[in-house]
Amino acid sequence: MDEAKEKIKAYFARLFRNTDLKDDTDIFASGFVNSLMAMQLVMFVEKEFDITIENEDLDLKNFNSINAITGLIKRRAAVRV
Amino acid sequence: MKIELTPQQASDKAAFRAFVDNHIVPHADRFDRQQSIPSSLIKKIGKQGYLGLSLPVQHGGDGKDMITLGLLHEEVGRACSSVRSLLTVHGMVAQSILRWGSGLLKERWLTRLARGEIIGAYGLTEPNVGSDAQSIESKAERFRDFYVLNGHKKWISFGQLADVFLIFAQCEGKPTAFLVERNSPGFSIKPISGMLGTRAAMLAELHMNDCRIPKENLVGREGFGFSHILPVTLDFGRYSVAWGCVGIAQGCFEACIRYTGERKQFGSYLKDYQLIRKMITDMITNIKAARLLCLQAGYYKDVGDPRTLTETLIAKYFASTMVTRVANNAVQIHGAQGCSSEYSVQRYLRDAKVMEIIEGSTQLLEVSIAQYECQNMALA
Numbered sequence: 001m002d003e004a005k006e007k008i009k010a011y012f013a014r015l016f017r018n019t020d021l022k023d024d025t026d027i028f029a030s031g032f033v034n035s036l037m038a039m040q041l042v043m044f045v046e047k048e049f050d051i052t053i054e055n056e057d058l059d060l061k062n063f064n065s066i067n068a069i070t071g072l073i074k075r076r077a078a079v080r081v
Numbered sequence: 082m083k084i085e086l087t088p089q090q091a092s093d094k095a096a097f098r099a100f101v102d103n104h105i106v107p108h109a110d111r112f113d114r115q116q117s118i119p120s121s122l123i124k125k126i127g128k129q130g131y132l133g134l135s136l137p138v139q140h141g142g143d144g145k146d147m148i149t150l151g152l153l154h155e156e157v158g159r160a161c162s163s164v165r166s167l168l169t170v171h172g173m174v175a176q177s178i179l180r181w182g183s184g185l186l187k188e189r190w191l192t193r194l195a196r197g198e199i200i201g202a203y204g205l206t207e208p209n210v211g212s213d214a215q216s217i218e219s220k221a222e223r224f225r226d227f228y229v230l231n232g233h234k235k236w237i238s239f240g241q242l243a244d245v246f247l248i249f250a251q252c253e254g255k256p257t258a259f260l261v262e263r264n265s266p267g268f269s270i271k272p273i274s275g276m277l278g279t280r281a282a283m284l285a286e287l288h289m290n291d292c293r294i295p296k297e298n299l300v301g302r303e304g305f306g307f308s309h310i311l312p313v314t315l316d317f318g319r320y321s322v323a324w325g326c327v328g329i330a331q332g333c334f335e336a337c338i339r340y341t342g343e344r345k346q347f348g349s350y351l352k353d354y355q356l357i358r359k360m361i362t363d364m365i366t367n368i369k370a371a372r373l374l375c376l377q378a379g380y381y382k383d384v385g386d387p388r389t390l391t392e393t394l395i396a397k398y399f400a401s402t403m404v405t406r407v408a409n410n411a412v413q414i415h416g417a418q419g420c421s422s423e424y425s426v427q428r429y430l431r432d433a434k435v436m437e438i439i440e441g442s443t444q445l446l447e448v449s450i451a452q453y454e455c456q457n458m459a460l461a
Binding site: 036043044056059060 | 181182184279301304305311312316384385387390391416449456
């Protein structure tokens with residue numbers, strides 16, 4: 001089981017109740033995310049996975065779906081190790 | 082659970098208070114009348130490390146925690162909101178670079194900002210854009226090695242003397258943040274005077290007419306200006322202002338304790354009258370409550386908890402609305418003296434009013450806090 005993906009899914013499930021969010025749903029295009037959420041997501045990911053999101057990670061492709069965020073976490077965790 | 086400053090935090094707070102009492106309190110009313118802060122004081126503040134207190138040591142800062150930073154902003158705010166505004170806007174610029182700046186930007190700017198060798202100011206607001214930040218009209222056009230900015234910013238604190246500005250503009254329709262140096266071609270400033278409060282905050286208009294900046298001055302990435310750079314800076318600004326409001330209120334309270342212990346009417350000191358005591362009680366309880374909210378927001382920042390974002394909004398909302406009432410009562414207690422420029426409470430009231438408008442107006446926060454806290458409850 002992909003632990004990182006399950007944690008991100010659980011985070012969004014709590015946030016977007018009654019919404020069937022698939023792993024590849026574009027959360028920005030769907031209008032779910034406001035500016036507070038974007039920053040909260042960064043802080044949640046950094047604290048939960050003990051990684052740092054850097055300047056070069058600022059790309060919608062890294063944040064726009066559960067799959068994308070999971071991929072970013074894994075890349076950052078590998079850099080940290 | 083322990084709600085108590087650490088010995089280091091308590092020691093730092095005492096040092097901040099001593100510096101402020103020595104270098105700012107005796108002159109704050111004069112700064113307000115003259116509508117400026119002398120550069121000699123800014124240098125002293127820089128030398129103390131107060132312009133980079135929470136920046137990492139590796140970048141020339143003191144590496145202090147956010148609660149200690151809050152204590153500094155309270156003590157400075159107790160003396161002079163204009164000087165505290167300098168810490169706010171300068172800190173917002175530094176935070177944007179620290180969090181989202183490229184390695185090159187960090188290397189070029191952070192240490193100089195931390196040491197106060199250069200001063201930063203924050204360029205978001207425009208003549209037609211306040212709360213509705215997403216509608217900024219300033220534009221940036223990308224070329225191969227540079228950007229060209231066009232637009233007009235207004236009500237920019239310390240715009241009259243800052244060396245570098247964090248500017249938000251639409252870059253091909255995408256909100257983006259840039260650093261613009263004062264001497265950039267096509268960049269000019271126009272001083273603003275006669276403000277109601279924080280009169281010594283040396284406000285200015287910024288005019289960008291085909292203002293050319295190097296492409297390296299991009300902060301973060303194109304299109305991430307509002308989603309990522311803005312929240313970091315506004316969070317810092319709101320946190321600073323919240324603590325500053327606690328400081329103003331504390332200044333009002335201390336002034337009232339002195340005055341009511343000296344002034345007699347009908348043969349008794351003012352402090353012995355029940356209606357005066359009621360106002361003092363309201364001051365004490367509101368100041369303590371606001372300070373606790375600020376401490377909570379600061380604690381969450383120090384442990385990296387995302388809840389700090391909404392806790393900071395709540396702290397700013399409560400502190401800025403309570404300080405207007407506290408300052409109003411402080412003037413009331415002082416009577417005619419409270420309306421005279423010979424006493425500081427009239428300045429506190431004018432400064433307090435400004436706190437309800439900047440860094441998120443009271444009305445904006447009243448709408449936002451409910452929205453965001455409901456969102457947070459879903460995550461709990």
